[in-house]
Amino acid sequence: MFSLEGKTALVTGASGGLGAAIARALHAQGAELVLSGTRESALAELADSLGSRAHPCVANLSDGPEADALVGKAEALLGRPLDILVNNAGLTRDGLAIRMKDEDWQKVMTVDLESPFRLCRAALKGMLRRRAGRIVNIASIVGVTGNAGQANYAAAKSGMIGMTKSLAQEAGSRGVTVNVIAPGFVETAMTAVLPEAQREKLLGSIPLGRMGKPEDIAAAVVYLASEEAGWVTGMTMNVNGGMAMP
């Protein structure tokens, strides 16, 4: 089950911890990957460690035209159409709303919401024509519950969830599925900056009693990308140790 043998996938944000874990998991199931990210050396290192079936592709997703062109670039590297798109790239610019700068709001909207839309739009054109395809968006628990200090990030991730549901309705008649994963608190560079006290408090609110591992999220991506998930679309999959059960 869940074989991705012969499938192609584009993973954005692959130079980060979560993206790399997603890439490894898809690769282990047999997929051929395009690894997109901002840090060339990290992408090259990941591609090297995967060996075959991995193409690094540096892209700056805060640039609209660059985001628009990424799917085409990926398909050129693969030499064939894209089967699976994983919108994992994202960043945070935290701060209480009353002190939040316009550019912190804008930057998060551009990278975390607008660029996934651009990638979905580009990928869907081909997927609809081919009557096949999987899109998996990576949002956040914060997009479901909100979080003080993350009005921008929560809005973008919540927007991603609404976008996913709309795209799922648009693409359903062609057998293309669009789903979104809302990870809880996962051990990555993004959460490593949390102060110890806050970390303790968070742990106390997770029924399963631990932070998530990137692999916990990657396994969910593999499922949603698989043929077996063909009757699941528009779903927000909460992978969060039980921290929120919306």
Place this chain on the structure above:
Amino acid sequence: MSEIADKVKKIVVEHLGVEESKVTPDASFIDDLGADSLDTVELVMAFEEAFSVEIPEDAAEKIATVKDAIDYIEKQKAA
């Protein structure tokens, strides 16, 4: 038949997977050729690409038959 009409017909046959003989000028994409709303959007996008024209939303909505498409594109090309 004009070159534009020929090309439109070809695109319709290709995209909707229907027999060429069914693609008559009066054929309605939805009622006669089995297209759904997503097909019509994809067709309009295919026309835009093939003829390097822009078909705005309000014009696209009025393109219901093969002839509608041919007429619209011919008018754009003549302008």
